[in-house]
Amino acid sequence: MSGWRKGEAVKLEWRDVDLGGKTVRLRIENSKNKEARVLPLTGRLWDVMQDRAKARRLDCPSVFHYDGHKIGEFKKSWATACKKSGLEGTLVHDLRRCAARNLSQAGVPEAVAMEITGHKTRSMYRRYRIVDERDLREATERLQSHLDNQDGAKVIPLRANQ
DSSP states (O other): OOOOOHHHHHTOBGGGEETTTTEEEEOGGGOTTSOOEEEEOOHHHHHHHHHHHHTOOTTOOBSSEETTEEOOOOHHHHHHHHHHTTOTTOOTTHHHHHHHHHHHHTTOOHHHHHHHHTOOSHHHHHHHSOOOHHHHHHHHHHHHHHHHTOSSOOOOOSSOOO
16 A cells, blocks of 8 residues: 555554654655655555554554564465465565556556655666556557547548559
């Protein structure tokens, strides 16, 4: 939902969360690209943060924790969850690519999407924003619809037949 890196999410602490303002602030020291970011909380992302608030422990500053202990490596748990859900082989990092793709398909301008996901360069963002056959089919259908709806536009030969 945010495209944040695993390490950025795991390091998130309650001091970074403003539930009243419905925002999360990623501190520079927790950002891979050394840039602070703000993430507005809406929809399902807001629901997740409300659930985390209910599970909050005053003896643990981490938003995401296990029984009051900061989450460390969770490869085994992730693999088990993926297997149980029928998504075996899915990588945590695949969710970052999915977020970039969803932002793009939702029509979010590239610069805004990059700010959310934390991509510094357009080339890196595009690397994550995967284009598949469905995207290509939709693009050609839109093009055809556009061409069909043009008023009086016709192909005119450059030379008359001789």
